[in-house]
Amino acid sequence: MKRKKILLYNPIAVFFDMPLALIAVGSVLDPEKYEVIIIDGRIDENPMETIKNHLDDAICFGLTVLTGKPIKDAVTVTQAVKKLKNDLPIVWGGWHTSLFPKQTLIDEISIDVTVQGQGEDAFKELVEAFENKTDLAAVKGICYRNSQGEIIKNPPRTIVKMDAFANVNYELIDVEKYFEKKGRRQLDYISSTGCFFRCSFCADPFVYNRKWTAVSPEIMVNKLEELYKKYKFTDVNLQDETYFTYRDRVIEISERIIEKGLNFTWAATMRADQGSRMTIEDFKLCAKSGLRRLLIGVESGSQVMMDWLKKDIKLEQVYMCAERCKEIGIAVQFPFIVGFPEESDESITETIKVALELNSMHPNFRTPIFYFKPYPGTTITDNVVKQGYKLPETVHEWSDFDFVGSTGPWVSREKYEFFEKFKFYLKFAYSKQKAVYLPLQLIAKLRCKYKFFNLPIEKKLVDTFFRKQELA
Ligand code: B12
Ligand code: SF4
Structure with missing residues (x-):
């Protein structure tokens, strides 16, 4: 069975700390079913080209976002991906979306879901929902835009050991x-x-x-x-x-x-x-x-x-x-x-x-x-x-x-x-x-x-x- 691709992006930022957030959320997905591809704007010489090469088989695009400058690159890449593949769900997680679950979605139409707090379980459930085309209402710790365009904030998750x-x-x-x-x-x-x-x-x-x-x-x-x-x-x-x-x-x-x-x-x-x-x-x-x-x-x-x-x-x-x-x-x-x-x-x-x-x-x-x-x-x-x-x-x-x-x-x-x-x-x-x-x-x-x-x-x-x- 051909594995579905999950694309994850780390925006351009200062310093070269490893993208631990993306490693964390990518590691909880079943490797038999999903091929996780991490693209790092700080490392990849032409990240948009790399993203384009994987878009056909992708079932979702996730980004990790800190408040400040990294948002600029995250928005640019998000808008470009949305233009290329309009129906690909785009998920933002990390500190900025933990602080601004709704504002982020209200302001930027290309983002479909924001994740709050610990992201591993939320992402796993999101990916399954995207694959099976099921409703996101049951996924805790997220905020999303539903098919009527309304922004819904689900209950938070309790922190998992x-x-x-x-x-x-x-x-x-x-x-x-x-x-x-x-x-x-x-x-x-x-x-x-x-x-x-x-x-x-x-x-x-x-x-x-x-x-x-x-x-x-x-x-x-x-x-x-x-x-x-x-x-x-x-x-x-x-x-x-x-x-x-x-x-x-x-x-x-x-x-x-x-x-x-x-x-x-x-x-x-x-x-x-x-x-x-x-x-x-x-x-x-x-x-x-x-x-x-x-x-x-x-x-x-x-x-x-x-x-x-x-x-x-x-x-x-x-x-x-x-x-x-x-x-x-x-x-x-x-x-x-x-x-x-x-x-x-x-x-x-x-x-x-x-x-x-x-x-x-x-x-x-x-x-x-x-x-x-x-x-x-x-x-x-x-x-x-x-x-x-x-x-x-x-x-x-x-x-x-x-x-x-x-x-x-x-x-x-x-x-x-x-x-x-x-x-x-x-x-x-x-x-x-x-x-x-x-x-x-x-x-x-x-x-x-x-x-x-x-x-x-x-x-x-x-x-x-x-x-x-x-x-x-
Ligand atoms: C490494 C780090 C950096 C690196 C970033 C490397 C990178 N990847 O780009 C560098 C050195 C660049 C950096 C810079 C700064 N940082 Co810093 N940094 C950290 C630090 C120490 C670790 C981050 C990390 O990797 N955590 C490990 C991962 C596993 O945890 P996580 O990021 O929280 O991810 C989880 C969830 O958030 C969620 N999630 C995250 N991303 C995604 C994506 C998806 C798709 C999904 C589904 C879920 C998800 O799931 C993950 C697993 O549970 C944190 C503190 C901390 N311990 O988290 C501060 C922290 C994130 N930084 C912070 C600050 C203030 C700064 C600086 C302003 C510092 C300064 N004084 O100058 C700068 C400027 C940032 C900027 N605007 O450019 C603040 C938060 C600020 C904010 N509102 O965004 C933190 C929380 C420290 C603090 N307590 O104040 N930082
Ligand atoms: S609240 Fe905790 S993480 Fe934040 S500065 Fe104080 S000791 Fe550090």
Whole structure:
């Protein structure tokens, strides 16, 4: 029997993280019945040509969509596919459609279905419904346009334990191409979905309702072993929102990695409160199993601001984690955000102080500083909207909502320029530099200490000759 094709598309975006969402939804389909084809706008030189080559036998076209720039490419490709094959159902899933189930369909007639939250089961049921031409009314966790053109939102799905979906099939992508683009043999992997916490600048509590589920340690490490033997990667980038949710789980995973002798490094996200409850021995075990870098969100150097953000961590916990990582030599990224609505100058001063202190603790500590942006689905954004701030109103307007450059009404031009210089000198002052740069590094340290960034000649030179795209 000839298999039906399921086409999945990852829009153009920054960086080359593997398209885990498409791998996840593609892996739950019966391979005897369906041939899943993942096309990545970041990898394929002529994605439209590839799509065209498969359209004849396709029974649906799915895209994963993040808020912002990726929407632009997603819309272009969606409209082009609809033009070529009008009766092919087009499904959008991911964070943007989890936040805007109806708006996305109202604004763009070429999209037929949007998926909300965890997508594996919803997609499986959708594909079966498309194949059997049955009604979508019974498929939970979706929003769709029915034959009369009405937009219907079905009830949400409850989150399913991730073990059910753990057998992800990386053969759906050309893993080697991602290694090549990344410049290293780094595998992306996700071991949990959702988060228990309530940070008011984050969309996770809205999308996953403060629920969390994870792959069991045994299943996860067996999978990593299988992938390690197959792809010989040297590093794993764990894309979990909060990998360290349960200390015992993390420890068991590390013990199993060591037992199996899997020789790769890994990086993950940790909340400072979670890290502060772990002992130095726990950290050492993680390091022994390959932990090379943590990402610990600090967001603000002011405890008052942290509490306002409902971060539920204490600054002392950040320093406890920093001390442990310093002792063992684990690299850490401590991201901050400045320019929250109503943020006081004292709060910003505290952020500068804490960022400086953390940077000076270890050459492998970094403190990327982002500017507040009212990302949808967060409590702060809801509040600024109530106070009159106008968000984009259509899916097309959301595609112009970019994370770089623009600082909104919350960060003055003066503050923005200050922080751009501060970030540059901070990085230069405290990261490892070649001997010839040591005099400049000393100057950068002094500049940071005295917050003196006039005549930033060094920055101008680097911006002109070496600028790379960064997320901060
Ligand atoms: C990897 C990643 C990226 C990669 C994207 C790689 C890619 N594929 O293009 C890069 C580095 C480019 C990136 C960038 C950014 N990201 Co990002 N990123 C992530 C991260 C860490 C993992 C995503 C992932 O692969 N998850 C694993 C998969 C399996 O889960 P999933 O994507 O949620 O998919 C499930 C469902 O959503 C659904 N689904 C998803 N797609 C589809 C498609 C179909 C057809 C169906 C049926 C279902 C479906 O089913 C999947 C399985 O259950 C998430 C956090 C997280 N843990 O999810 C943040 C996250 C998605 N990013 C976020 C943000 C804010 C950003 C940035 C703005 C960061 C910044 N500060 O600058 C930028 C800008 C993005 C842009 N506008 O260009 C936010 C969400 C923003 C939003 N509203 O879209 C998240 C949730 C982090 C957070 N908690 O705030 N990011
Ligand atoms: S910022 Fe991190 S810890 Fe806070 S709610 Fe979002 S995912 Fe959870």
